[in-house]
Amino acid sequence: MPQRVTHETAQCPVARAVDVIGDRWSLLIVRDAFDGIRRFNDFQRNLGLAKNILSSRLRELVTHGILEIVPAAEGGAYHEYALTQKGRDLFVILVSLRQWGEDHLFEDAEPHSVLLDTKNNKPVRKLEVTDAKGRLLDPSEAFVRKVAS
Secondary structure (H helix, E strand, O other): OOOOOOOOOOOOHHHHHHHHHOOHHHHHHHHHHHOOOOOHHHHHHHHOOOHHHHHHHHHHHHHOOOEEEEEOOOOOOOEEEEEOHHHHOOHHHHHHHHHHHHHHOOOOOOOOOOOEOOOOOOEOOOOOOEOOOOOEOOHHHOOOOOOOO
């Protein structure tokens, strides 16, 4: 079996991030954690994921500090998974993926879940990339400065 290629020492932040959260199951676990799921069985039931794969992904997310293991809310022998600050910082990534999916993967009248803000019960505004002065940027108006070799 071929060795998994790792990007943990890559100079590109995207490559390092994909190394940690680029797996589809990991992103869906994080999505579910934002939706309030905290227990192994609830993740498994919601995702329909095999126990061994779920265990592996949860372990990786804990190892990378995205989730932490905490005592169950009602006590006892069970534990739960909670987002750390590092995990909560993924919110903007999930919102961006959600909005891209809404724009490109649904027909105009096709129903889908909607992200609403809790204060006003209104849809969240579309994320935008802007320059330092707030001007909307097109992808052609940005570039990556590579690390000199």
